Amino acid sequence: MKKVFDPKRADWESLLERPVQNFEEVEKVVAQVFREVKANGDISVKKYSEMFDGFIPEDLQVSTDEIASAEAKVSPELKAAIQLAKQNITTFHTAQKTEKVSVETLAGVNCWQEKRPIQKVGLYIPGGTAPLFSTILMLAIPAKIAGCKEIILCTPPGKEAEVNPVILYTAKLCGIDKIYKVGGIQAIAAMTFGTQTINKVYKIFGPGNQYVTVAKQLATKYNVAIDMPAGPSELLVLADDTADAAFVASDLLSQAEHGSDSQVILVSLSKSLIEDVETEIQRQLEDLPRKEIAAQAIEHSRLIYIGSKEEALELIDEYAPEHFIVCTANPDFFVKGINNAGSVFIGNYTPESAGDYASGTNHTLPTNGYAKQYSGVNLDSFMKSITFQKISAEGIRKIGPAIELMAEAEGLQAHKNAVTLRLNKIKASGNE
Ligand SMILES: NC(=O)c1ccc[n+]([C@@H]2O[C@H](COP(=O)([O-])OP(=O)(O)OC[C@H]3O[C@@H](n4cnc5c(N)ncnc54)[C@H](O)[C@@H]3O)[C@@H](O)[C@H]2O)c1
Ligand SMILES: N[C@H](CO)Cc1c[nH]c[nH+]1
């Protein structure tokens, strides 16, 4: 793990670089898979499932029998934990409902805004190196609360063409029954174009590796919206001497174990904490089953000492972490000051894992610096806002002349006419 003390501003850019990914190669593969799935549908989805995932599914859709039999394979303790998480995620996302906004901007000019669910959505649940059933809770729960009519789910099965039973149990618990055994680029292509088995959707949600993320970005060229680029997990911890080094190390490792391309960063106002965390990381790493993956992520991670809290905040805002943990004596400076972060965790007893699973917030978050312009998934991600207006004769009499002038100034006579005809009628009726 690279250790840096008081880095110069000129070095920030290279210091904060994410692990290098060769997107050009990935883009070529993604474009090829998209072309074929668009032309051949299921046949190409199966071809690429065999090529990239090593299985040939007879049926792409998970059968009702498979879904029903999954329940018995999940322990009662795990079911209870998933149900507790579901409850908290439901509570937090239900609270995000907003009232209709309605204003009379001028007497007789009424404008309002209402939300409507996106009717057809596709959820991608990663399954390459770990079956992320918790992601189903994060996507299906807000989709249901929003009122999305058609919700489909794609996830890569194991080599035996079987989807992990916990994924099936969680999907059923959330009321999702259209589940497809398809992962990676071919899943995103199928949801973009539609195939004989998998329906086309209007918006695709969910995190994934670089293949999934690049595929989602290409999907936007075919009139399909996406939640955001949600790639390899990352975490930045800001800590001072009041932090517990073992806790900090455990949080950093929790995101490092997601993938070798994950990145974790400690920014500290204390040199001794940096030393302690470094020792703790090595100690805790030894016992992790995913030690090799985490160790690779740690390779391109950073321990950064910065003496000034103002500079530390600037550096963190520049990095725009997916997850930001603040463990300092006075967290408010950072909590109130942060502009760019996907989700913020405050204090020694708020591990990032809480947000990953069960506290209630969403774990599908922007990575790779996209927290500068994107929000994480929330209830509004599954909705659109429509504006409405109703203008009375009195209202058009008031704003009509301004519209006429503006339309004329833009050289758009027909726009002006649409008002003038109405104003003339009002004049003729003597109701001025
Ligand atoms: N940002 C977030 O909100 C968030 C949340 C959860 C997980 N994640 C990230 O999601 C990722 C999950 O990745 P994963 O790999 O475990 O699962 P995944 O489901 O995203 O990807 C697996 C698929 O990748 C495809 N693939 C693999 N190698 C390929 C190749 N050489 N060419 C073409 N396609 C290939 C396969 O089809 C496979 O099914 C991790 O990086 C994790 O950090 C991010
Ligand atoms: N940390 C991931 C988001 O970057 C989400 C997750 C799912 N399971 C465990 N963690």
Ligand SMILES: [Zn+2]
């Ligand atoms: Zn995680």
